[in-house]
Amino acid sequence: STSTVLLRLQLGVIEQRIFSSESGLDEPKETSRRKRKLQSVSDVSPKQPSVPAGFDRVVSTDRVTLKMIVKVQYRNQKKYIKIPEACFDIFITEGNILSVEDETGTEVDDYAFPDLLTTSGICFVIKDELNDSGGTDTISVTSKSSSEIDFYSGTLKRFRKEEEALQGPQAKDLIKQVLLTKPGGSDVLKEYEEKGTISPATRKVMVNILVADMVQSEGRIPQRLTKEKYALGIVTLFPSLQDPHGKTGYEHFYDGQKGGGFLAWRLKSVQRATRLPVRSKDSRIEENGGPMLRREIGHCDDHPDEQRFQELISVMNHTNNREVIMKKMRDTLEYRQRLVHDPERSSTVLSVFPRLLDTKGLILQDFSLLFGSETPSKLLEKWPTSFKAKVIQQAEMLTSTPLLKRLLLSAKNQRADEPSLESPEWDSDMASILLLLHLLSPQPAGRKKTQKISVAQAIDHLVVFHKSCRSLDEHLQSHMDTSQPYLLASGTSKEAVGNFFILIDKKLIPCEATTSLAAIDELFKLHFVLGTSYDPALKSMYTFLQTTVYNIDVDTTSESPKVKELRTKFVCNV
Secondary structure (H helix, E strand, O other): OHHHHHHHHHOHHHHHHHOHHHHOOOOOHHHHHHHHHHHHOOOOOOOOOOOOOOEEEEEOOOOEEEEEEEEEEEOOEEEEEEEOOOOHHHHHHHOOEEEEEOOOOOEOOOOOHHHHHOOOOOEEEEEEOOOOOOOOOOEEEEEOOOOOOOOHHHHHHHHHHHHHHOOHHHHHHHHHHHHHHOOOHHHHHHHHHHHOOOOHHHHHHHHHHHHHHHHHHHOOOOOHHHHHHHHHHHHHHOHHHOOOOOOOOOOOOOEOOOOEOHHHHHHHHHHHHOOOOOOOOOOOOOOOOOOOOOOOOOOOOOOOOHHHHHHHHHHHHOOOOHHHHHHHHHHOHHHHHHHHOOOOOHHHHHHHOHHHHOOOOHHHHHHHHHHOOOHHHHHHHHHHHHHHHHHHHHHOOOOOOHHHHHHHHHHOOOOOOOOOOOOOOOOHHHHHHHHHHHHOOOOOOOOOOOOOOOHHHHHHHHEEEEEOOOOHHHHHHHOOOOOOOEEEEEEOOOOOEEEEEEEEOOEEEEOOOOOHHHHHHHHHHHHHHOOOOOOHHHHHHHHHHHHHHOOOOOOOOOOOHHHHHHHHHHHOOO
16 A cells, blocks of 8 residues: 555665665675574574664564554543554554544645654544544544553444443433332432432432442442442432532542542442451542641742841730731731741740730731631621521431430521420521531541541530630630630520630630621631641531632542532532
C-alpha cells in the first residue's frame, strides 16, 4: 500500500545499515567479517539499530518489524494500544472510525499518516460513528514511546462499554428494577412518590436492598464501576437525593476517590460479617480545608519585625482603652497567626495575648480579618430564614425520644401538653442547633475501639448550662481539662441565659454575643481564630455549618455522607 511504501522510505537509513550487502555498497572489512559470521549462525540476531520514538522493535535474522505503540483516549479514559505497523488502514480498524484530524482540526489522509506518526507530540483526533457530530466525545491518540502494553483491537469497544455503564437511564432502570423485585423496595418508591424524598430509615432500607443485590451479583467485593453505577442510579431515580455541590452528585452514596458513602459503609459491614480478613489499607485524601488551615493575610510580611510586634503587645497589655486594644490586636494578627500555626508555640497564644480573656469582640474581629466582610454574618442571616424551619422539619422525622420532644417544642416555641416533659428546653434558636446535632449525630471514630457517645452526651460537648447564682470557678474546678472549646451558658434557666462564655484549656473567654445563636456563631469562629480542631463528637455538625452555611473551604473539606445528604435535602427544599 501507499502508506507502507512511505514508511519504508522513512526508515530507509535503518534498513540500509542492516541490508547494505544487498545494495552493493562497499563495507569495511571488519563489518563484512562480522556480518558473514552472523549469517552463518541462524540463532544470532544482527546488531539492533535505533528506531524512531514511538516504535517497538522486533528484530529477526532476515527483516526488521516495527510496531507502533499509541495512547488512546476515549472521552475521559486513557489506554495504550499497539498496531502492527504505522499503516492508516490498520489503525482505523480499531473502531468505526470515520475521519482522522490533528489537533488543529486539519484532516489527515492515509498517505500522510505514517509521516505524521513519527512527529513528536502529535495528537490524532479521531471521530467515529458515535461522535461524528463534532462534540467533545472524541478519541485522542498520541504517539508515545513506552513499554509494551497491548490491548488488541477491542480497546475502543471496552471504552464504550464502560461509558455506557455510567449512563443515567440504564443505571436508573437497574435501581428501579431491583427495588420492584426485592422485599421492601416498593415501599421506598412509594414514600418518595408521596413525599418527594425519603427518610433516613427508608434510605437505610434502600441501601441494604441494593448492597444485597450487588453482593449477590458480584460477590463480597463488587467492582468500583458497579458501585458507581448503583450510586448514579439512585440519584437519577430520586433526583432530590442528588448533592448539587458534589462533583458527581452521588458522593454521599459512593465516593470512589475516598472509598466512602452509604453503599461503601454497608458493603464494609457485610464484609466484616463474613469474617474475611482485609489487609489492604484504604487510600484517603488528605483533608486540606477547615480551621487548621493557615490562611493568607493580605499584608503579611515574609520577614516580620519581632521587636515591633512585642512593642505592640506590650502597649496593648498595659492599657484599658478598648479602642487601643482593638487596634493593636488588628496590627498583631499576622504575629498571632504565626503562633497559632506553630506546633511548638500554639499553646502560648492565650498567655501572649491575655486580652482575649477579658475583652469582648476580639474573636469576631480576627475572624473578619481572615475571611472578609461577607462570610462572618452568614449564620445570623441565613439560619432564621433558610435553615431553622428545615432542621425542625427533618428532626420531626427522627425516632422520638423525650429529649427530642422537648427540643422540638422549644424550637417551635410551644409548651408541653404532657407534665412529664420538662418545658422549655433552651430557647428556640439553641434548640434548633441541638436538633441539627440530632440529625448529624456523633459517629464512631473509624476502626478505633472508641465508645460511641449519645446525642445527649454530645450536647455537653457543645453547650453547658450554669446557674448564675453559682461561681464560675466552681465549674472550672469540677470539669475536666479539655482543649476542645465549648459554650458555658450562665443564667437563671436554659430559656433565660444572661451571659455566654467560651471555655477552652480551663480558661474563660467572654462572648460579645447576647443571644444563643450569636454565641454559637462566636464559638464556631474561635476554631478558625485559634486554629483548633473540631470536637470529634461535633465534627459533622461543625462541618455542615462550615461548608453549607458559611461556605468556607467547600471544595477542600472532607464531608461525611450524612452531611452531604442533609445539605441535599435542604438545597432541594424537601
